[in-house]
Amino acid sequence: MTPTSPSARPFPSLRRAALLAGVVTVLGLPAGCGGEADGTTSGPRQPTTAASAPDSSSTSPPSDASASTEPESAPGTRCHTWELRAWVGRNNPGAGQRNFPIVLTNTSSRTCTLYGYPGAAFVDASGRQLGPDPEREPGSPATVTLAPGDSAWAGLSYASPEISGARTAEPAALLVTPPDERDPLTVKWTAEEVPVAGNESEISLTVFQAGTGA
Secondary structure, three states: OOOOOHHHOOHHHHHHHHHHHHHHHHHOOHHHHOOOOOOOOOOOOOOOOOOOOOOHHHHOOOOHHHHHHHHHHOOOOEOOHHHEEEEEOOOOOEOOEEEEEEEEEEOOOOOEEEOOOOEEEEEOOOOOEOOOOOEEOOOOOOOEEEOOOOEEEEEEEEEOHHHHOOEEEOOOEEEEEOOOOOOOEEEEOOOOOEEEEOOOOOEEEOOOEEOOOO
16 A cells, blocks of 8 residues: 655644634624623614613603693682683772773682783774773782682773863773783673873773672
8 A cells, every 4th residue: 555645644634723713713703793792792772761760650750741730720720711701890980080890700610819910901893902001000919719600800990081181982892811811801891982092091900809899
């Protein structure tokens, strides 16, 4: 038999070396794909939500929606326009003045409050304001609590036009806005012409107080 030549013997060693190198290469693949030393996977991490955080239910503040709606239905908060009916009482003349009570009655099923002055404006049939905005008489506002069916009144006054000589107009209605509200209530005006310009044409308002002003 022909003996194996010495140059053919190294092949087994080279084959083993190549196999070992392949194993090392395969084992090294995770480190190049985003893996970490602690064995975590290379996929994206899911963020921790408030629901899965420990004790999140005891530390999370209430939502804005619940915080804003609760005072609206709680007893003792201010009266809103849609909870009130407006009307004007009889004239109580005196010393050349015309004096009318503006009355707001609570028509809702809850107790509410008024504080301060009403907004008021005389308007014609087209809704255009007649004369300047009323002025506020000095006063000390106090909270008026209205149970369902209760009323509060504020005074509306102006100088008698036949005495002052002011220019007048006949309003179709008086718009009355409750304190801290934006939407007015419309009251048909049937009393008389009111001053809108000229001498002593100012109209004044007083703060709300309990009752109807009768």
